Amino acid sequence: MxxxxxxxxxxxxxxxxxxxxxxxxxxxxxxxxxxxxxxxxxxxxxxxxxxxxxxxxxxxxxxxxxxxxxxxxxxxxxxxxxxxxxxxxxxxxxxxxxxxxxxxxxxxxxxxxxxxxxxxxxxxxxxxxxxxxxxxxxxxxxxxxxxxxxxxxxxxxxxxxxxxxxxxxxxxxxxxxxxxxxxxxxxxxxxxxxxxxxxxxxxxxxxxxxxRDVIGVVDRVVGVRVIRVTLHGVSGHAGTVPMANRHDPLAGAAEIMSGAETIARRMGPPAVATVGSIAAKPGGFNQVPGEATFTVDFRHTDSDVLDGLE
Amino acid sequence: MxxxxxxxxxxxxxxxxxxxxxxxxxxxxxxxxxxxxxxxxxxxxxxxxxxxxxxxxxxxxxxxxxxxxxxxxxxxxxxxxxxxxxxxxxxxxxxxxxxxxxxxxxxxxxxxxxxxxxxxxxxxxxxxxxxxxxxxxxxxxxxxxxxxxxxxxxxxxxxxxxxxxxxxxxxxxxxxxxxxxxxxxxxxxxxxxxxxxxxxxxxxxxxxxxxRDVIGVVDRVVGVRVIRVTLHGVSGHAGTVPMANRHDPLAGAAEIMSGAETIARRMGPPAVATVGSIAAKPGGFNQVPGEATFTVDFRHTDSDVLDGLE
Known part of the structure; x- marks a missing residue:
């Protein structure tokens, strides 16, 4: 070497x-x-x-x-x-x-x-x-x-x-x-x-x-923005609230999650976006959630880009 | 009356x-x-x-x-x-x-x-x-x-x-x-x-x-199918795994959740689909999940339609 x-x-x-x-x-x-x-x-x-x-x-x-x-x-x-x-x-x-x-x-x-x-x-x-x-x-x-x-x-x-x-x-x-x-x-x-x-x-x-490289040299350090998102909706019975009447925050969360993923993929490296944790309340299988909370971790080497992502 | x-x-x-x-x-x-x-x-x-x-x-x-x-x-x-x-x-x-x-x-x-x-x-x-x-x-x-x-x-x-x-x-x-x-x-x-x-x-x-009706008469009883979905992927570091290398089960879950919602909306009443609970493991904000589990509750009055939804 x-x-x-x-x-x-x-x-x-x-x-x-x-x-x-x-x-x-x-x-x-x-x-x-x-x-x-x-x-x-x-x-x-x-x-x-x-x-x-x-x-x-x-x-x-x-x-x-x-x-x-x-x-x-x-x-x-x-x-x-x-x-x-x-x-x-x-x-x-x-x-x-x-x-x-x-x-x-x-x-x-x-x-x-x-x-x-x-x-x-x-x-x-x-x-x-x-x-x-x-x-x-x-x-x-x-x-x-x-x-x-x-x-x-x-x-x-x-x-x-x-x-x-x-x-x-x-x-x-x-x-x-x-x-x-x-x-x-x-x-x-x-x-x-x-x-x-x-x-x-x-x-x-x-x-x-x-x-197949043995070693890499870090030429850039990414910045990290972590946001914790809580969406509020209206909880209800999974059987009796018609789809058109729902205010389901978890359905909204799913769209935002897919959106964050798509944005990071479209930007290409070094952009990454990760939803690492998620929860719905009240959390019963037969309940339309009233609240959804998740985290989004954005990373990029350019702080202006990070600001934009956030 | x-x-x-x-x-x-x-x-x-x-x-x-x-x-x-x-x-x-x-x-x-x-x-x-x-x-x-x-x-x-x-x-x-x-x-x-x-x-x-x-x-x-x-x-x-x-x-x-x-x-x-x-x-x-x-x-x-x-x-x-x-x-x-x-x-x-x-x-x-x-x-x-x-x-x-x-x-x-x-x-x-x-x-x-x-x-x-x-x-x-x-x-x-x-x-x-x-x-x-x-x-x-x-x-x-x-x-x-x-x-x-x-x-x-x-x-x-x-x-x-x-x-x-x-x-x-x-x-x-x-x-x-x-x-x-x-x-x-x-x-x-x-x-x-x-x-x-x-x-x-x-x-x-x-x-x-x-x-604005005072009373309703039930003319159909819906059937319910509840499925519990666990997607397995590969957990990783939120910063160092490029988007293109990810096998993120929660990203997949988000698409399935949106899909279930869209199907039920497109079918119109009485079809409903509800994701009431969801969790990602390991669950750190800075970790690509390795596992995502959620429930989907489908209801419809026609058992053939339910079979199709499921």
């Missing part, structure tokens, strides 16, 4: 060694929250998450990197370079419920293996390199999407630590404290020394499989 | 008296299971149902009728005529959850008031008349639709009393025994002396209101 040519000391045995190491590390991390069917549930600040983070710290230290964590609990393994500008690389350590063992973890492992190899073989780099084990990206426990990245970029709002709660009513602030983290210190996580960020991640779609 | 002309002894004061009696009886029955919002929950063989049936027995006796109950607990108030062939009239005494106070009850009250008036004023009729307070019609507690009518027509299958259970696992047989009824006696409820049946019932649709 072209990329290996620039690393004069990187040979086939290194590649085999790194591939074996990466596989072992993935399996080691899978243990923290892994279930019998291979899926992983590792919610931020849970015992499984704490165990995974402790494990990550251990192998980053073994790789010869300087390890620290920030105020929200993200871990960093640093290889100091000539320049103070940092190239950060990694991914998230939390999972969705019953997530894949490679989701997030693969990015941390790839960055760790690569920077560890560089530390052992190439000496001090021109730019400082850091492995990033992001504490949270998945809204896995709190409605706190991008918690780790928002801490890094100074975008956690005052009061969020008391406001965000999990399904048991535990605030994210108290969950942090249970992990030995101080919510008041969050502003200290804001970094201004980051020159670049590289996030290796599994592809969650079928494009690479179908094109 | 033309119908009053045939009853020479029926005058305006009788009409006013009967209307007042009927209103009082409806309110008296509403007490058994009535909630603060006016709705009534009176499931078959429940304490509320037992209290309503005891109340019905009492006023049928006061009306001068011979009262008895059958093996499943339906009550009958009999005015013996010259002929043994019986004209039965009434409706159901059970309710759906939070049903209307007039649903079912009105039919029992109208029959009771009318036959009671005849008993007091007209002497022995040519044909025997009976008020029917049907124990169950609504599948209100068990999946036992038409329990009372099926008992009358000998259509309760052996073993149903042990097989049908309510949401707490109580069998309909043990619920009957708790009301002092013997499930083994069900065959004795089968009647062959019924010459005609008249069921007065509120209209549950808007047709009479719109046509």
């Amino acid at each position: 072209a990329t290996t040519a620039v690393l004069s000391r990187f040979g086939a045995s290194d590649r085999a060694q790194l591939a074996a190491d990466a596989g072992r590390l993935i399996e080691r991390l899978r243990k923290h929250g892994g279930g019998p069917n291979g899926g992983v549930t590792r919610l931020v600040y849970s015992p499984e998450w704490q165990a995974a983070m402790a494990d990550i710290e251990e192998w980053l230290l073994e790789s010869g990197l300087a390890v620290r964590h920030d105020a929200v609990g993200s871990r960093f393994g640093r290889l100091q370079g000539e320049s103070s500008s940092v190239v950060l690389s990694g991914s998230h350590t939390d999972s969705v419920k019953q997530g894949g063992a490679y989701d997030g973890t693969l990015g941390v492992v790839i960055a760790g293996c690569a920077i560890g190899w560089l530390a052992r073989n190439m000496g001090k780099p021109a730019r400082t390199l850091e492995v990033f084990a992001n504490c949270e990206e998945e809204s896995s426990r709190f409605a706190s999407n991008f918690w780790g990245s928002r801490a890094l970029t100074g975008r956690i709002a005052p009061g969020e630590t008391d406001r965000l709660t999990d399904e048991n009513g535990v605030t994210i602030g108290s969950a942090m404290r249970a992990c030995g983290l101080d919510p008041a210190a969050i502003p200290s996580a804001h970094r201004k020394d980051l020159g670049a960020y590289v996030e290796p991640h599994i592809e969650q779609g079928p494009v690479l499989v179908e094109s | 033309a119908t009053t002309a045939v009853l020479s002894r029926f005058g305006a004061s009788d009409r006013a008296q009967l209307a007042a009696d009927a209103g009082r009886l409806i309110e008296r029955l509403r007490k058994h299971g009535g909630g603060p919002n006016g709705g009534v929950t009176r499931l078959v063989y429940s304490p509320e149902w037992q209290a309503a049936m005891a109340d019905i027995e009492e006023w049928l006796l006061e009306s001068g009728l011979a009262v008895r109950h059958d093996a499943v607990g339906s009550r009958f108030g009999r005015l013996q005529g010259e002929s043994s062939s019986v004209v039965l009239s009434g409706s159901h005494t059970d309710s759906v959850k939070q049903g209307g106070a007039y649903d079912g009850t009105l039919g029992v009250v109208i029959a009771g008031c009318a036959i009671g008036w005849l008993a007091r004023n007209m002497g022995k009729p040519a044909r025997t008349l009976e008020v029917f307070a049907n124990c169950e019609e609504e599948s209100s507690r068990f999946a036992s639709n038409f329990w009372g009518s099926r008992a009358l027509t000998g259509r309760i299958a052996p073993g149903e009393t042990d097989r049908l259970t309510d949401e707490n696992g109580v069998t309909i047989g043990s619920a009957m025994r708790a009301c002092g009824l013997d499930p083994a006696a069900i065959p004795s409820a089968h009647r062959k002396d019924l010459g005609a049946y008249v069921e007065p019932h509120i209209e549950q649709g808007p047709v009479l209101v719109e046509s």
Whole structure:
């Protein structure tokens, strides 16, 4: 591969060694929250998450990197370079419920293996390199999407630590404290020394499989608009309300759903529109619904197009 | 009104008296299971149902009728005529959850008031008349639709009393025994002396209101076909699976729902098609569904048409 040519000391045995190491590390991390069917549930600040983070710290230290964590609990393994500008690389350590063992973890492992190899073989780099084990990206426990990245970029709002709660009513602030983290210190996580960020991640779609490519480079990031639509109509008896007299919100929802799908198909990639959830009330098979609620998730790379879709 | 002309002894004061009696009886029955919002929950063989049936027995006796109950607990108030062939009239005494106070009850009250008036004023009729307070019609507690009518027509299958259970696992047989009824006696409820049946019932649709008619006569009974459709597709990430690669069962469901609606509208009355319930799995707003389940309720008076619709 072209990329290996620039690393004069990187040979086939290194590649085999790194591939074996990466596989072992993935399996080691899978243990923290892994279930019998291979899926992983590792919610931020849970015992499984704490165990995974402790494990990550251990192998980053073994790789010869300087390890620290920030105020929200993200871990960093640093290889100091000539320049103070940092190239950060990694991914998230939390999972969705019953997530894949490679989701997030693969990015941390790839960055760790690569920077560890560089530390052992190439000496001090021109730019400082850091492995990033992001504490949270998945809204896995709190409605706190991008918690780790928002801490890094100074975008956690005052009061969020008391406001965000999990399904048991535990605030994210108290969950942090249970992990030995101080919510008041969050502003200290804001970094201004980051020159670049590289996030290796599994592809969650079928494009690479179908094109038979081994790797893809993200050249655009889509924006997302999620709208929750509730249509109100008039509930009635399925037998006695003639079709012409109906105000059936689910029939309307079906048309809107088909419409959203058609629009996204007509626009072509990268537009996507997804109705992921739907419900009708009262919900009896023999009742004309009085209410229909569904979500529409629009994604596109162009915010003007997104505004139009919405 | 033309119908009053045939009853020479029926005058305006009788009409006013009967209307007042009927209103009082409806309110008296509403007490058994009535909630603060006016709705009534009176499931078959429940304490509320037992209290309503005891109340019905009492006023049928006061009306001068011979009262008895059958093996499943339906009550009958009999005015013996010259002929043994019986004209039965009434409706159901059970309710759906939070049903209307007039649903079912009105039919029992109208029959009771009318036959009671005849008993007091007209002497022995040519044909025997009976008020029917049907124990169950609504599948209100068990999946036992038409329990009372099926008992009358000998259509309760052996073993149903042990097989049908309510949401707490109580069998309909043990619920009957708790009301002092013997499930083994069900065959004795089968009647062959019924010459005609008249069921007065509120209209549950808007047709009479719109046509400004006071009363309608049912000239056809619709058949019902309910199908539960589950479509299987391939679940995926709402962002990373391009539209062209999707196998989204909910998108397919939306088309089928619109199609069912369109077919029923095109056919015109009495055809109706209703999708009353729907769900998508896994159900996340950011997930292409992998499964969509919905019900379609088709009704028409012609069974060949129903077969075609299905």
